[in-house]
Amino acid sequence: MLKLLSVLTFLTLTLPFLAHSFSPDHPTDRRILVLLDDLALKSSHSLFFKSLQSRGFELDFKLADDAKISLQRYGLYSYDALILFSPSVDRFGGSIDLAAILDFVDSGHDLIIAADTNASDLIRQIAVECGVDFDEDPAAVVIDHTSYAVSDTEGDHTVIASDDFIKSDVILGSKKIEAPVLFQGIGHTVNSENSLVLKVLSASPSAYSANPKSKLSNPPSLTGSAISLVSVVQARNNARVLISGSLSLFSDRLFRSKVQKAGSPKKHEKSANEQFLTELSKWVFHERGHLKAVNVRHHKVGEADEPAIYRINDDLEYSVEIYEWHGKSWEPYVADDVQVQFYMMSPYVLKTLSTDQKVMHVIPSRLSVFPVDFLLIPFLIFVLFFVLQGSYFTAFKVPDVYGVFQFKVEYQRLGYTSLSLSKQIPVRPFRHNEYERFIPAAYPYYGAAFSMMAGFFIFTAVHLYSK
Known part of the structure; x- marks a missing residue:
């Protein structure tokens, strides 16, 4: 049973790497x-x-x-x-x-x-x-x-x-x-x-x-x-x-x-x-310096599915995988200058994407759930690290402006093919039942209203029942 789990775990972790390394499509x-x-x-x-x-x-x-x-x-x-x-x-x-x-x-x-x-x-x-x-x-x-x-x-x-x-x-x-x-x-x-x-x-x-x-x-x-x-x-x-x-x-x-x-x-x-x-x-002849982007995704923090619409002030995550052709295979492209814009007429948010390393913290727990041979552990960690090098992500808050926005990645670097990615998504305001009932910043106004009502009641009572 342990041997079978070892093989299944090995295949699960290495299939993404193999898929990108031996992809039949090439730009040359x-x-x-x-x-x-x-x-x-x-x-x-x-x-x-x-x-x-x-x-x-x-x-x-x-x-x-x-x-x-x-x-x-x-x-x-x-x-x-x-x-x-x-x-x-x-x-x-x-x-x-x-x-x-x-x-x-x-x-x-x-x-x-x-x-x-x-x-x-x-x-x-x-x-x-x-x-x-x-x-x-x-x-x-x-x-x-x-x-x-x-x-x-x-x-x-x-x-x-x-x-x-x-x-x-x-x-x-x-x-x-x-x-x-x-x-x-x-x-x-x-x-x-x-x-x-x-x-x-x-x-x-x-x-x-x-x-x-x-x-x-x-x-x-x-x-x-x-x-x-x-x-x-x-x-x-x-x-x-x-x-x-x-x-x-x-x-x-x-x-x-x-x-x-x-x-x-x-x-x-x-x-x-x-x-x-x-x-x-x-x-x-594009044997070097040719980039492609795959798996462009965005979703709310804590969710996995891509929504049809966002609400203002939502927390979201954006991710993309970038690979470079090296003559025989697609290999992860690593850089620190890939940026995404949350754009409507002009960029409201501009964030630099970072290489995704979050899954590296999940490896020990995964290995404890699916036991594998001791000798395979260093290799699996190496493969995971190599695959994740080409994955970029960032998280930010949707601005307090509603309309039709775009996620835009315009990447141009000397010697590399340019990447132009865009995904359109609408942003809505709060519904009438989504606003806070009592806003702390409005407490002085609440106090003024209730004090006015109390003062009117006291004034009326004094005026009616005093000689």
Whole structure:
């Protein structure tokens, strides 16, 4: 009997963890259309493509001017993401054009754009629509006479060794990038007021954009750290876009190249291009930084069912579970900046949600009711603690205002998909029989009324019965 109870208790406590860890639904893109200028890019950039295929992506390679290519069929998209390794294309084949690509992103799909010195107006226009402006001079490339890659053959300093990365573990992974990234291509700028665009790899303060084959007659338009080499965009619909000014950044040649940054004695046996682009592609294709919220609940304190209406001054509890996709499973997301608003035209209540640890105090009593093997107790406590990490809750009092309110969670954090949750609930005033009969604050008025009645009675008696 004890063995059976042990198994039942184990299954009861671990099923929620297993359900979230092995959930079949995942946000990552599975089918990717790759448009190329030349099919030779399949072999010259094979390491990047193999890294995607090893993670379970299905790549469909097409020439950019193929007359049969199409992003959708019968109103449904055939692909989950798009990679444009065709910087020189003036016009796409089939039904793909600028509007089709923008609609593809607007529908929540992801995009990678790699430009180059021969970038066409079409590629530049797509980048502009995504919030990025390439240098207007078609012959200009990024030059850096301080942070260039040391080489015996390259003397114009257009091969840059950059290590100015964005400081975000969710975008570039938790493993530190030790070596510089080799970059050779054109620079671009991003609007500082546009919070949707982020510079992932920036040029050094000594860099500038110009034509290396001609003398400078005027100051360059792009200089210093304002030049972005690689940028990313996360749209309001959580679609993600990667924009690079270099197609060779993804090449096997730069993946395998040794690198030494000018002025640094340290020589690296391998550039950081592979690590940088692998981690960045994980973010772009939602293998990291993708959040979901489940089990959004609210109820009165002491009750379990969600009511259809609240009364002013009710005590209530609100809870939600948040999970992050980690490539293979949903894992609890832990943060201390998740907030909920109790909102009607403006927030009447703003509370920071805390991680739910209340159930941890219930574990000993549960274990006493359902005996389990001694060796299972630490494991069960660990599992419960791990599952509850993603559960957030708070409690507050309904304000003394009636109307139609909303529970709103608007969560936005750098590198993570945004969460927008809302639940509508009406709030009513007290009924006529729910008010207090005698309010302590009104005792002076009660006393005044009764003293007035007593005084009138005494005055009447004295007036009637006195001579």
